[in-house]
Amino acid sequence: MAVLFREKEKLFVLETKDTVYQMMIGDYGVLKHLYYGKKVGDCNLSYLLQMYDRGFSGQIPEAGDRREFSMDTLPQEYPTYGIGDYRSEALRIIDGNGGYGADLRYQSHRIYSGKYNISGLPAMYAKENEADTLELTLRDQVTGLVVKLLYGIFRELDVITRAVRIVNEGTTEMTLEKAASTCLELPHSSLDMIRFHGKHAMEREWERLPVGHGNQSVGSVRGTSSHQHNPFVILCAKEATETYGDCYAMSFVYSGNFLAEAEVDQIGQTRMLMGIHPTQFSWKLEPGGAFETPEVVMSYSAEGFSKLSHTFHQAYRNHLCRGKYKLSSRPVLINNWEATYFQFDEEKLLQIAREAGSLGVELFVLDDGWFGKREDDTSGLGDWYVNESKIRGGIGKLAKSLNEIGMKFGIWFEPEAVSEDSDLYRAHPDWCLSIMNRKPNRSRYELILDLSREDVREYLFTSMCSVLDSANIEYIKWDMNRSLSDVWSARLPGNRQGEVFHRYVLGLYELLEKLIQRYPDILFEGCSGGGGRFDAGMLYYTPQIWCSDNTDAVERLSIQYGTSFGYPISAVGSHVSVCPNHQTRRTTPLHTRGVVAMAGSFGYELDVSQLSEDEKNEVRQQIRLYKKYQPLIYNGRYDRLSNPYEEKGYAAWQFTDEERTEVLVNYVLTRKHANENIYYLKLRDLEEKAYYQADGGEHIYTGAALMYAGLPMPRDKKEYEAVQIYLRRVSFYENDSD
Ligand code: GLA
Numbered sequence: 196m197a198v199l200f201r202e203k204e205k206l207f208v209l210e211t212k213d214t215v216y217q218m219m220i221g222d223y224g225v226l227k228h229l230y231y232g233k234k235v236g237d238c239n240l241s242y243l244l245q246m247y248d249r250g251f252s253g254q255i256p257e258a259g260d261r262r263e264f265s266m267d268t269l270p271q272e273y274p275t276y277g278i279g280d281y282r283s284e285a286l287r288i289i290d291g292n293g294g295y296g297a298d299l300r301y302q303s304h305r306i307y308s309g310k311y312n313i314s315g316l317p318a319m320y321a322k323e324n325e326a327d328t329l330e331l332t333l334r335d336q337v338t339g340l341v342v343k344l345l346y347g348i349f350r351e352l353d354v355i356t357r358a359v360r361i362v363n364e365g366t367t368e369m370t371l372e373k374a375a376s377t378c379l380e381l382p383h384s385s386l387d388m389i390r391f392h393g394k395h396a397m398e399r400e401w402e403r404l405p406v407g408h409g410n411q412s413v414g415s416v417r418g419t420s421s422h423q424h425n426p427f428v429i430l431c432a433k434e435a436t437e438t439y440g441d442c443y444a445m446s447f448v449y450s451g452n453f454l455a456e457a458e459v460d461q462i463g464q465t466r467m468l469m470g471i472h473p474t475q476f477s478w479k480l481e482p483g484g485a486f487e488t489p490e491v492v493m494s495y496s497a498e499g500f501s502k503l504s505h506t507f508h509q510a511y512r513n514h515l516c517r518g519k520y521k522l523s524s525r526p527v528l529i530n531n532w533e534a535t536y537f538q539f540d541e542e543k544l545l546q547i548a549r550e551a552g553s554l555g556v557e558l559f560v561l562d563d564g565w566f567g568k569r570e571d572d573t574s575g576l577g578d579w580y581v582n583e584s585k586i587r588g589g590i591g592k593l594a595k596s597l598n599e600i601g602m603k604f605g606i607w608f609e610p611e612a613v614s615e616d617s618d619l620y621r622a623h624p625d626w627c628l629s630i631m632n633r634k635p636n637r638s639r640y641e642l643i644l645d646l647s648r649e650d651v652r653e654y655l656f657t658s659m660c661s662v663l664d665s666a667n668i669e670y671i672k673w674d675m676n677r678s679l680s681d682v683w684s685a686r687l688p689g690n691r692q693g694e695v696f697h698r699y700v701l702g703l704y705e706l707l708e709k710l711i712q713r714y715p716d717i718l719f720e721g722c723s724g725g726g727g728r729f730d731a732g733m734l735y736y737t738p739q740i741w742c743s744d745n746t747d748a749v750e751r752l753s754i755q756y757g758t759s760f761g762y763p764i765s766a767v768g769s770h771v772s773v774c775p776n777h778q779t780r781r782t783t784p785l786h787t788r789g790v791v792a793m794a795g796s797f798g799y800e801l802d803v804s805q806l807s808e809d810e811k812n813e814v815r816q817q818i819r820l821y822k823k824y825q826p827l828i829y830n831g832r833y834d835r836l837s838n839p840y841e842e843k844g845y846a847a848w849q850f851t852d853e854e855r856t857e858v859l860v861n862y863v864l865t866r867k868h869a870n871e872n873i874y875y876l877k878l879r880d881l882e883e884k885a886y887y888q889a890d891g892g893e894h895i896y897t898g899a900a901l902m903y904a905g906l907p908m909p910r911d912k913k914e915y916e917a918v919q920i921y922l923r924r925v926s927f928y929e930n931d932s933d
Contacts (some may be wrong), residue, residue, distance in 0.1 A: 197327045197348040198306045204239050207304075208828075209329060209346060210662045211353045214495045214540075216346075217241075218272055223257045224300035226333060228270040228343075228380040231355075232441065233497040233774035237881040243382065244270070249462065253279045255298070268462060270380030273333065273344055273359065276373070277300055280464055283458045285359075287473070288480075290338045291367025293801070297340050299333035306330075313358050315701050317735030318490045319514045325350060329740050339365030349489075351513070353506050356448075356488045364482040371478040375454075375470030377491040378866040379443060384408075384463040385433055387715040389500075390455070391425040396778055397747040398726035399757030401840055406457045406465060414454035416474045417916060418679025418696055419723055420447070420730040427731075427761035428455040429503065430467055437501045437835060438879070444496075444503050445469045445763050447826055448515070449699035450732035452476070475682065477693030492731065500760065501879070508763040515731060516738040520709060520718045524825050525739065525765070526557035526603055527818055528670070528798035533746065533772050535802070537564040537571050541586045541593050545679050547597065550804040552602045554811055555818035558670055559597050560605040560798075565590070567617060573640045575625070576612045577619030579658040594666035605670025605718070606662070610655045611703065612641040619654075627652050628695070638677035645684050646702035647695055656709055663714060673707075673737060675723040700732075707736040720768055720796075729766075730757065739768050739796040746772035747779040748791040748802060749865060749915060752846040753839045755794055759848075765829040765851050769795030773802070785810055787917040789817040790861050793828065794848060797821045824850070824921070827857050834879040836860075844868065845908070847876050855882045855898070858922040860906065867914035875905030884928050890921040897928070 199208040206229075217229040217240045232242045252267035255278065266280040276284035279295025288297050296905050310319070310326040312587040329346040341364045347356035357377040363369050386406045390413045391399040404411075411427065415421035426447035431442040443468065445500075447453050451474035459465050469491045492510065496502040512522065529551040531544060548559040563569070565586055567578030581589050594604040613627055620627070620642070629635035629640040635642055644651050654915060662668070683694045711719065721728060721737035725744035743754045751769065758767055769792040774782040792798070803813050803814065821828075827850050836847035844866050850859040860876060881887065881898035888895055896906070901922075908918055 196308065197304065198329045198346070198486065200304065200306060201239070201677060203708050204241070206239055206241065209348045209355060210234070211349055212351055213354065213497070214353050216355055220301045222264065225255075226299070226301055226331065228272050231379060231443065231495055232596045233495075235582065244594055250413070253702055255279065262543065268464075270382070270464065272331070272376065273299060273342060273378055274466070278775050282460050283456050283468055284306045284373065285378045285468055285470070286342065286361075287360045288340065289370040289372060289373075291339075291365065291369060297335045297338065299335055301458040302332045302341070303736040304329065304331045311345045311358070313345070313360075313487045313490060313544040315704060316487065316489050317704060317732045318358070318516070319347065319354070319356050319448070319492060319510060321347070321349060321514055335571070338369065339363065340369060349510070352510055352514075353494050354494065354510050355493045356490050357413040357493065360482065360485060362485045363482055366482050368478045368482070371480060372476070373470070373473035374478070374486060374488050375468045376447070376488040377445065377469055377493060377494065379445070381430070381443070381465040382590065384459040384465050385432060386430045386457070386465055387435070388457050389431060389760070391427060391760070393422050393425075394830070395422050395724050395727065396743060397750065398729065398743050398754055399425050400753060401757045401760070401838070405433075406459055408459045410456055410458040412454055414452070414472050414703065416472050417450055418682065418699060419675065419728045420450050420453060420732070421678065422724065422727040425729065425761070426453040426455065426469070428469070428690065429500065429760070429862045430457055430465065431500070436499050437677040438499045440499050442496050442500060443467065444494050444507070446492045446507060446731050447489065448492060448731040448735065449700065450703070450728050450730050452696050470802060471697060475693055475696055478697070479691055488664045489732065494636070501834055504760050507761050508833060511731060511734055512763045512765060515734050517735065518738060519716055520738050522827070522829075524822075525718060525796050526670075527555065527821060528560050528605065529556045529803065530560040530562055530672075530770065530798060532562035533777055533800045537569065539585065543589065544593065545596055546804050547601055547802055548597055548602055551799065552600050553635070554814045556799060558603040558605055560607065560670060560672060561593070562607045562672065563609070563674070563685040565606065574616035576609055576614040576641060577617040577644070579608065579662055581662075586841065589665065590662060590668075591666040594668065598667055603669040604667060605672065606668055607672045607674060608659060609676060610659065610706070611644055611646060613644050614640060615642065625685050626684060628679060629681045631685075633681065635681035638680070641677050643677065643679050645686070645699070646706065647684050647698035648686050648702070652702055652706045654660060659710065660713065663717070668717065670692055670718045670720065672720045672722055675728060704732075704736070711736055718867040722768075726754070726758070729762065731762075734762070734766055739766050741768040742795065742839060745778045747776040747781050748783045748788045748863070749781060750779060751791050753789070754844070756835060756839055759833060759835060764795055764833050767795030769793075769800070770798045770800040783915040784917070785813050787863055787915055789813075790917040790919050791863065793821050794822065794861065794890065824859055826877045827852050827859055836876050836879070839865070844872070845874050849878055851880060855880065855885070856924040859889065860918075860920040860922065862908050862918040864908075864912045864914060864916055871910050873910055874908045876908060877905040878902050882924060882927065886925045886928065887922045888925050890923070895925070896922070898924070
């Protein structure tokens, strides 16, 4: 068991591979947080908690004249608003009398093997012997509010998951105004926050800032996790690097509004919180009613970011992604979006597909524009039936023609949106989110369907099934091209409109679940204008996500760099596109575009029939190499060897297999200088006492030399040129003189 309750000491000890988490039932039944970090042996850490009387920090009634016993300074597992803790709270609730305040005290607990379930929400899963659960029940004696804190402890992974079940066991209605999924209290304040901000076509930009006094937060109120901030955040020691120092990460398994907070309090303690964003969130809890929060995945590393990322890569690949393509290789695809945009007919598509097939591409993806009256982005969304003027003979015939030339067929949907110029909108204008008596905002000429409604979901399910049943479709790109606004549902009474954002996400998950259950062999790729919904929630349904609409190889270096902190490489949809690049007008070598796109689920997005013979040969070679390296890229350990925000001259990264026999080193010169320096890449985590040799190279390196002395990169490279070196371990040696 990874969870222990030491009855006499009232101490809970949660152990993962290298970490331990301790908390205890303190005086008056208050649950106190003690520690999360590296293992400390058999030691009760309650001695860490030093409590002193602090002015203007009051006491709970039972504490009498113990003026040091204040909720305002106490590290807690699930702090609430209204009872004398003035820091950011995990829970804010209004009781039946309009009173703010919930005073949660320990009631009971339960420990069992296997991981807890939360219903209707994505979550990490585990076999009985891989994880254990601690379920801690807290109760507010006055109102009958019951809060169950759920901890999922993975035995062999440094992961603790948390979620909360809130039940109204009282007799009057209550209203939840904030219900975070987790809270982590740290006894110090000298920390940096690493977060990933962005915009459309420039997502997950790494940013490291000191955490100061007061509340610092990132979040989304756009209804999706968003391009602007990602629900993955790290707090780390000032001195932390890729390979050194304390870091604590939280990742939200949720695709809607979120808030990630860090607050340094008056006495230099830091509180970290993550959960659904409280803006326009309010949930009615009738007597007997319950609410479950989405899950947060927490990890701690004592050895810097690199270890943290490896943990998330393994965790999400093995315990979050599902389905046929969870671990298996994925087909190399070609997508027609940047090749044709809306201007295509079936002949043009087949021309691209034939050429692509002859180069080794395995799957043809038909993007936007195949349905309804969709000549551009102003119309047609919602009308999920084929536009026969573009695709004569329909989808079934197209799929058949593709299958005949040995290619799989995939298709694009944007199920959540509707165009005003569509049959669907004309028939059901009330199906979209819009505030009563107001005209809703448009974005990309779209409105959003109210997925909190069952009839809307039913329409989408039925109309998608009829397309999917009409042809041999083996892949779906699930897009979502705007942020939510005007969030109001005609199906809910006025005093429940604060539930719509979350009910929308629950509706989306329900629809996705129904589809993946009915079509278990289809590969789903998530997308939201590129990476606007690149989160762990979506990964539960779609094992890969289109990382960004920006296909420029140089810009992708920083986008993919940021993405790699919290998400596995196999999740990153990445394509080679044409030059000059459509987003930046930059020209980069085809080889570089290939090397960069190979750090993900690889494909093409250009009209291959326009390539020269030399370029076609290069594409053939890229596909051959990608297929050879794919197991290493997907299953191997990924190491960032540079930070594009700090080293301005180059970007580099490395894949290494578990046995350390194969290594793939990737390098792109991002800025050419006169009288260039030589860049030495120090590789990571090889066998020290082993010899390695590069493919086609003669020199023999020791693992130790590659790690401690480094590998010089060629100085004759032009700006944006790339180097890819595949090294193999050839033998071991015994001692240094051998
Ligand atoms: C979004 C996607 C693109 C493409 C277009 C089609 O922007 O990210 O890849 O599918 O929609 O409209």
